[in-house]
Amino acid sequence: MNAKPSKLRAVDFHAIGERLRAYRMGASLRAEDVAAQLGVSRAAVYRMEKGEIVKIETLERLAHILDTTLASLLGVGTEYYTSPVAYIERMRQLETDATRIMAHFEPISFLLTSDEYGHYLEKMLQEAHPDLDPERMLALMKILEERKRAFARRRPPIISLIGLREIERFVHFGLVGRIDLPPAVRMERSLAARREVERIIGLLREHPLDMQIGIVDDSMPNATFQVFERPNASFVAISPFRFGELPNVATGIAQVTSAPEAVQLYTKMVENLWQRAYKGEQAAELLSSMLKVV
Numbered sequence: 001m002n003a004k005p006s007k008l009r010a011v012d013f014h015a016i017g018e019r020l021r022a023y024r025m026g027a028s029l030r031a032e033d034v035a036a037q038l039g040v041s042r043a044a045v046y047r048m049e050k051g052e053i054v055k056i057e058t059l060e061r062l063a064h065i066l067d068t069t070l071a072s073l074l075g076v077g078t079e080y081y082t083s084p085v086a087y088i089e090r091m092r093q094l095e096t097d098a099t100r101i102m103a104h105f106e107p108i109s110f111l112l113t114s115d116e117y118g119h120y121l122e123k124m125l126q127e128a129h130p131d132l133d134p135e136r137m138l139a140l141m142k143i144l145e146e147r148k149r150a151f152a153r154r155r156p157p158i159i160s161l162i163g164l165r166e167i168e169r170f171v172h173f174g175l176v177g178r179i180d181l182p183p184a185v186r187m188e189r190s191l192a193a194r195r196e197v198e199r200i201i202g203l204l205r206e207h208p209l210d211m212q213i214g215i216v217d218d219s220m221p222n223a224t225f226q227v228f229e230r231p232n233a234s235f236v237a238i239s240p241f242r243f244g245e246l247p248n249v250a251t252g253i254a255q256v257t258s259a260p261e262a263v264q265l266y267t268k269m270v271e272n273l274w275q276r277a278y279k280g281e282q283a284a285e286l287l288s289s290m291l292k293v294v
Helices: 003-010 013-026 033-037 044-051 056-065 070-074 084-096 119-129 132-154 166-173 183-206 261-276 279-293
Strands: 080-081 100-104 160-162 213-214 226-227 235-239 254-257
Touching: 003 235, 013 044, 013 070, 013 084, 033 044, 033 056, 033 119, 033 254, 044 213, 056 070, 070 080, 080 084, 084 132, 084 235, 084 254, 100 261, 119 132, 119 183, 160 166, 160 261, 166 183, 166 213, 166 279, 183 279, 213 261, 213 279, 235 261
Parallel strands: 100 160, 160 213
Antiparallel strands: 080 254, 100 226, 226 235, 235 254
């Protein structure tokens, strides 16, 4: 009789609730849609998402409704996300109480972009994915902006690695979703990309204590990733989704894991890249020189 309660206490129902919300958003389901299929109230679904204890039978039904697995809902092994909305919501959750974030995005992290970048990103996504459902587009942009606002409020320490080759390509193509745009539009989008790089140069020169940026003049990993150091467990998130020039939110499978070996290996890779990266004024001068020739 004493073993069962201790098992329940070992289960992180708050984390299960977070994953439940992310998968629900990725499936474009409202709380009331899930409630109707479960035969419970909408309030009951919200309570589950806030960490209320849930029976294993209910979790199995939820996994079926959300087109995922019980293991993914429980956080056993690796979580898989085919929806960028679900993945970005999961990023927002993991960033909420992260004590440090280590990240590599191509070309730059959305968290470091200007306020106008979201406007251009919406255009790029429409150009790259003309068949993308408008409601899905709205949901994606909404969760991206929510994530950026949450990050700005809390400002957890972040190490952001940026590849020089990726930045050169970013400026060369500009903020475009496809190449066959009118020359005037291409010029406007190239100037917008340059403004984003100038913003990074400004951050490098300001050198805020909670934001460390490194410019790597070397080969970078093909997939973007983030390491989230948290009080109870650290996570690695790996994504095929792209929010720079020629974006991709249609194809790929993102992964999130707390496996110690994965966390250790990705942390070590960040540390190695950080040692080789240009930083501060040296990095700012490198990007300024690049802008003069691209």
